[in-house]
Amino acid sequence: GQQVMQIPQYQHVQEGEDFTTYCNSSTTLSNIQWYKQRPGGHPVFLIQLVKSGEVKKQKRLTFQFGEAKKNSSLHITATQTTDVGTYFCADPSGGSNYKLTFGKGTLLTVNP
Amino acid sequence: NAGVTQTPKFQVLKTGQSMTLQCAQDMNHEYMSWYRQDPGMGLRLIHYSVGAGITDQGEVPNGYNVSRSTTEDFPLRLLSAAPSQTSVYFCASRWGQGLYGYTFGSGTRLTVV
Numbered sequence: 001g002q003q004v005m006q007i008p009q010y011q012h013v014q015e016g017e018d019f020t021t022y023c024n025s026s027t028t029l030s031n032i033q034w035y036k037q038r039p040g041g042h043p044v045f046l047i048q049l050v051k052s053g054e055v056k057k058q059k060r061l062t063f064q065f066g067e068a069k070k071n072s073s074l075h076i077t078a079t080q081t082t083d084v085g086t087y088f089c090a091d092p093s094g095g096s097n098y099k100l101t102f103g104k105g106t107l108l109t110v111n112p
Numbered sequence: 113n114a115g116v117t118q119t120p121k122f123q124v125l126k127t128g129q130s131m132t133l134q135c136a137q138d139m140n141h142e143y144m145s146w147y148r149q150d151p152g153m154g155l156r157l158i159h160y161s162v163g164a165g166i167t168d169q170g171e172v173p174n175g176y177n178v179s180r181s182t183t184e185d186f187p188l189r190l191l192s193a194a195p196s197q198t199s200v201y202f203c204a205s206r207w208g209q210g211l212y213g214y215t216f217g218s219g220t221r222l223t224v225v
Contacts, residue, residue, distance in 0.1 A: 043155070
């Protein structure tokens with residue numbers, strides 16, 4: 001089935017450093033979503049990207065959707081301890097527009 | 113709105129027992145789904161429903177059963193629990209149309225011994 005590959009699997013940073021996670025698909029995506037899951041918590045919707053080349057910002061978070069709509073990235077500027085968690089990209093199309101297929105996520109830990 | 117409510121939060125079962133994980137949403141969302149989350153495997157879709165009376169299988173449906181008699185409720189049944197079903201289970205419902213996203217419940221941590 002359709003898969004989205006996410007790298008890196010883990011990332012440990014010092015507080016204040018930047019962080020980026022990447023999501024890649026072998027097929028063109030209709031759109032892509034990003035979720036954050038705090039340790040012991042549940043996934044929380046962050047954003048949906050729809051347009052080719054789209055860039056959206058939420059405070060220190062910058063989300064990009066590739067020109068070919070096959071890749072996406074999430075960049076966090078000047079990480080804080082509150083950024084700790086696993087960041088997932090998800091393909092909402094999954095062949096039927098109702099199957100949300102998740103990447104395996106990037107676990108971010110931040111050293112204060 | 114309470115959002116998506118899952119019960120119980122924790123459960124321990126013996127191999128072979130059956131149980132139902134409850135999921136309810138009060139947002140009038142048509143689409144609901146169940147995921148399981150295992151270390152290193154991410155979230156995998158078990159079953160989903162696009163509306164009352166309509167369900168379909170996801171990526172890992174074996175050993176699970178669902179029904180959708182109302183818009184609000186989408187229970188997940190484990191027919192005969194196995195240790196391989198030890199996992200964290202999340203229920204989610206979809207909001208929006210053109211721009212949309214998913215709201216997740218807080219999860220059920222299930223251990224099968």
